[in-house]
Amino acid sequence: MHELSITQSVVDAVTARLGEARIRRVRLEVGRLSGVVPDALRFCFELVTAGTTLDGAVLEIEEPAGSARCRTCGVGFETTEVLPLCGCGSADVEVLGGAGLRILAVETGNVVDVESEVDPCARPADAAGPGSA
Amino acid sequence: MCATCGCGGAGVRVSHAGHGHPHGHDRTVTLEVDLLAANDALARRNRGRLDRAGIVAVNLMSSPGSGKTTLLERTIRTLGGVSCAVLEGDQETLLDADRIAATGARAVQINTGAGCHLDAGMVARGLDALAPEDGSLVFVENVGNLVCPALFALGEHARVVIMSVTEGADKPLKYPHMFRTADLVVLTKTDLLPHVDFAVHDWADAVRRARPGVAILQVSATTGAGMDEWRAWLEGLRTHHGAPTRTG
Numbered sequence: 001m002h003e004l005s006i007t008q009s010v011v012d013a014v015t016a017r018l019g020e021a022r023i024r025r026v027r028l029e030v031g032r033l034s035g036v037v038p039d040a041l042r043f044c045f046e047l048v049t050a051g052t053t054l055d056g057a058v059l060e061i062e063e064p065a066g067s068a069r070c071r072t073c074g075v076g077f078e079t080t081e082v083l084p085l086c087g088c089g090s091a092d093v094e095v096l097g098g099a100g101l102r103i104l105a106v107e108t109g110n111v112v113d114v115e116s117e118v119d120p121c122a123r124p125a126d127a128a129g130p131g132s133a
Numbered sequence: 134m135c136a137t138c139g140c141g142g143a144g145v146r147v148s149h150a151g152h153g154h155p156h157g158h159d160r161t162v163t164l165e166v167d168l169l170a171a172n173d174a175l176a177r178r179n180r181g182r183l184d185r186a187g188i189v190a191v192n193l194m195s196s197p198g199s200g201k202t203t204l205l206e207r208t209i210r211t212l213g214g215v216s217c218a219v220l221e222g223d224q225e226t227l228l229d230a231d232r233i234a235a236t237g238a239r240a241v242q243i244n245t246g247a248g249c250h251l252d253a254g255m256v257a258r259g260l261d262a263l264a265p266e267d268g269s270l271v272f273v274e275n276v277g278n279l280v281c282p283a284l285f286a287l288g289e290h291a292r293v294v295i296m297s298v299t300e301g302a303d304k305p306l307k308y309p310h311m312f313r314t315a316d317l318v319v320l321t322k323t324d325l326l327p328h329v330d331f332a333v334h335d336w337a338d339a340v341r342r343a344r345p346g347v348a349i350l351q352v353s354a355t356t357g358a359g360m361d362e363w364r365a366w367l368e369g370l371r372t373h374h375g376a377p378t379r380t381g
Contacts, residue, residue, distance in 0.1 A: 002250055002281035006168055013166045024160075028168075035284055035310040071345075082309040083343055092345045101168040109160050 003040035006101070007048040014106055015053055023054045025107035032080045033066040033098040057106075066098020172285055175253035179260065179288025183271070189371045190271040192289035194311060196304075197277030199297045200321040200354060202229045204363075205272055207354040209236045212364060215371070216269035220259040222251040222276045229274065239263055250281035253288055270371060279308040290374050291316040298322050298329050302336035305343040312343035317350065317366060324353040 014023060030038050038061045045059045069076045072090035084093045167173070183190050193201050202221075209217045218239040221229040230242035241263040243255050251259075256273060265271050273289060275282040294315040296304055299322060305312040312318065318340050320333070337349055350366065352359035 002284055005248070005250070005252065005285075009168050009171055012171065013164070013168070017164060017166070018162065035280075082313070083306065091342045103164045103166040103168065105161055105163045107161050 001040055001044070003036060004044045004048065006036055007041055007044040010045075010103060011048055011052050011054055013103055018053070018106065018108065020053060021108045023057045023106050024109045025058045025060065026054065027060045027062070027104045027106070029062045029064065029100050029102045029104050031064050031066060031098040031100040033082055033095060034101045035082075035099075036101055038063060062104065064098060064100065067096045068093045069096055070094075169284065169286075172253045175257060176286035176288040179253055179257055180290075181288075182260065183288060183290070184374075186265070187268040187375065188265055188271055189374045190273060190287070190289045191367070191370070192273045192275060192282075192287050192292045193295060194275045194279075194282045194292065195277060195295035195297075196279045196300060199277070199295045199300065201274050201277070201295055202232055203354045204295065204319070204321055204352065205274065206232060206236050207357070207360065208272075208363065208367070209233070209238045211360065212270070212367070215367075216266045218263050218265040218269055218271050220251075220256060220263060220271065220273045222255070222274055224248070224276065239265065245276055249276060249278050250285055251275050251287060252285045256287045270367065279304065279311045283310040283314060291370055293317045293319060295319045295321055296336075298325050298331040298333075302332050303339055305336070305339040309343045312340060312347075315344050315347055317348045318344070319363065320349070320351045322353060322355070323351045323358060324356045 010026065010028070014026065028041070030036050030041065041061065042059060049055050049057060066079045066081075066084070067076065068079050068084045068086075070086035070088060070090050071092040071094055073086060073088040075086060075088070076096075077084075077086070079095075079098070082095075083091070084095065085091055086093055179190075193205075195201055205219060209219075219230070219233045219241075221233060221240060221242045222245060223229055223242065224245050224247070226244070227242045230240040233240035241259050243251060243259045245251065245255070251273065259273075260271075263271070273287055292315050294312055294317075296318065298320060305318075320336065326333070333351070340347060340349055348366070350359055350362050352363050354360070
């Protein structure tokens with residue numbers, strides 16, 4: 001399962017850039033043609049991040065579709081297939097995008113309920129706000 | 134660098150005002166980091182090191198049991214005048230490295246343990262241990278697996294995907310990530326063709342569907358059929374990448 005290595009590289013890249021900063025949220029791009037399975041990444045994420053600055057962080061994954069161009073008829077189209085077929089019937093198709101595998105952004109801060117921990121205005125027992133009683 | 138949000142760290146851009154940050158900093162950090170970048174950088178370093186020594190490296194990938202090691206044994210024994218060395222990737226055991234060492238070639242075993250593929254860092258350490266001669270031909274026998282090794286560049290000059298006639302002609306369509314980056318696809322164990330239900334034409338069509346225009350070879354390490362073409366392909370690769378010409 002190469003997703004384990006990929007998840008480790010998320011932790012490595014984030015800690016290399018952000019040092020000891022606590023990470024609350026991680027946003028990834030995993031293209032539909034990347035060869036990486038988002039569910040497998042989610043499965044590995046909790047395991048790999050345990051005890052790191054990403055421990056407890058929320059993982060969000062964007063999954064853009066691929067783009068391709070037919071070498072036979074020249075038309076461009078979107079696809080989710082690794083081996084796309086052009087509408088003209090040709091399989092001689094160049095895949096141009098959708099193989100991206102990137103960390104887009106992270107959100108830093110206190111992972112343990114930031115609202116109640118550090119915001120003096122927060123009222124944990126009344127999360128729904130005034131007037132809810 | 135701030136330990137809460139990382140602002141002040143190298144290459145870090147912080148934006149988007151946050152709520153509740155204890156230091157009053159913003160909190161969303163745009164990274165735009167390629168997840169394979171670290172491996173790719175190590176692979177480029179491996180490639181530079183190989184090029185400087187006039188060494189040509191081939192990454193051999195296949196499912197387990199396709200005959201990679203047997204093909205290598207016969208290749209090394211019959212490639213006169215070319216110094217060969219092998220990095221053997223397997224989860225466990227030294228069995229394959231021992232088989233290669235018996236041919237007289239240098240061999241180093243990389244055991245990945247739970248790992249399902251070789252990465253560029255493993256190959257860098259493997260090359261340290263292997264210490265291949267300048268001008269030699271290095272084979273990297275990846276962990277038997279038609280899925281995971283496809284994503285990880287090692288610094289190789291060519292990627293060869295190997296498949297045997299006992300595996301089913303539709304494999305290139307079932308495992309397209311592996312085949313779509315191949316520089317050469319080799320069908321092994323062709324001496325078994327009379328005994329198995331394997332349509333070579335259908336297989337070749339499937340390979341070309343996954344990788345239009347890719348070179349295809351059919352070999353039997355048992356009978357030697359197709360081995361001349363395989364050796365010629367390796368020689369061509371060495372010539373193309375500027376390795377010393379064969380003298381033997």
